[in-house]
Amino acid sequence: MRAVGVTEFGGPDALRVLDVPAEPLGPGQVRVRVTAAAVNPTDTYVRNGTYAGRDPVQEFPYVPGMDVAGELAEIGPGAQTELEVGDPVMAIVLPTGAHGGYREDLVLPVGSVARAPKHAGDAEAATLPMNGLTARLALDLMALQPGQVLAVTGAAGAFGGYVVQLAKAEGLTVVADASEADEQLVRELGADVVVRRGDxxxxxxxxxxxxxxxxxxxxxxxxxxxxxxxxxxxxxxTVRGYRGDGQRGVRVQPVMVRQVAEDGAALDRLRQQAEQGVVTLRVARTFPAEQAAQAHRLLQGGGIRGRLVLTF
Known part of the structure; x- marks a missing residue:
């Protein structure tokens, strides 16, 4: 089974095509034939070893990737789903060892998989699950009411862009940051007020x-x-675990997408909102899986708008 991962931690060039065993299909699980895997900043931490200490699997290879799309290949016993073999799907992946999104065959909990949005290509569908669920969880934790004001930093990015669009759909007023080059994009996403990004x-x-x-x-x-x-x-x-300084009664809530990684209803709701045009699926560029190192180098260079996607 082809995958892209690392046999030693390092920079983008540590990524290589690997041959990994197929994963067994268990109760409550489904098998997805992966054709597209989004490249996210968190993937670089799997690659360079930042996350090695928290991974329960303590041996190489490590395969990054939290977002995939493809075709439902097999349904395990007891997996409650309306999906059928052959359906186009998207899924969120929690990487552990060789189990990551950058591989052409994945076994996942049924709750981590949803039908792909109609009229979306596999590359587009692969950009939605992880960042969409993270944005959804952030809004749920804040529990703001229609008419209240939400600020969004990093609004031109995948997470920030989804927050802006989902917040506007719920009647919030949104002020968002942007560079001069991204101001029009952020306004198109729906921000009511745009301020210049910076410290x-x-x-x-x-x-x-x-x-x-x-x-x-x-x-x-x-x-x-x-x-x-x-x-x-x-x-x-916050998306990196910061918990605030405890002053002025400001509540700082870290957002951990692992908490909702099997929330199939939330993932399917995002699918519906993509079909309705509430959220926009943005692909910056696609790469054959064999060119994963190039994709990581481009990501680390910054300034990418939309997601880079590996194709299998």
Whole structure:
């Protein structure tokens, strides 16, 4: 079974095509024939060894990848699903050892798999599960009400873009950051107010909302630098585990997508919203799986809008 992973930790060139055993299909699981796998920043941490200590599998190879799309190949005993073999699907993957999205055959919990959006290619469908579920969880944890104000940093990225679009669909007012080059994109995603990105983004947000915003989704991982943008008693969601400074009653909630990795209903709701045009599936570029190193180098260079996707 072909996969792309590492047999030693390192930079992009550590990635190589591997031959890995097929995974056995157990109760409550399905097998997906993978044709597309999105490349996310978290994949680089699997590749370079940052996550090695938390992985229960302590031996090589390690295969990155949290987002895939392809075809449902097999349904295990007791797997409750309306899907049928041959259906186009998308899925979220929690990588452990050789079990990661960069492989052409994956066994997954049935709750981690949903039908792919109609009229979306496999590469497009592969961009939705992980970042979409993370954005959905961030909004659920903040529990803002229609009419309240949400700030989003990293709004041009995959997570930030989904937060903007899902928040607007729920009646929130959105202020988002962007570089000059990305301002039009962020406005098209639905932001009501766009401020220039940077270390002083909190001050720029306060210029528009002097009392502070009700909530903030920190997609650019600025941590303590964005706290001043939020009103006393407001809420911040973070994607790298930051928990705040405990001041002004601001609640800082880390978002861990693992908590919802088997929430099939939430994943299917994202599928529906993609079909309705509520969220936009953005592919920056595709690469054959054999060129994964090139994709990682491009990702690390920054400035990518949309997702890079490996194809099998």
């Amino acid at each position: 002083d983004v909190a001050a720029r947000i306060r210029e528009h909302y002097p009392q502070g915003v009700d909530g903030l989704a920190d997609g650019s991982v600025q941590d303590e630098r964005v706290l001043p943008a939020v009103r006393d008693g407001g809420v911040v969601t």
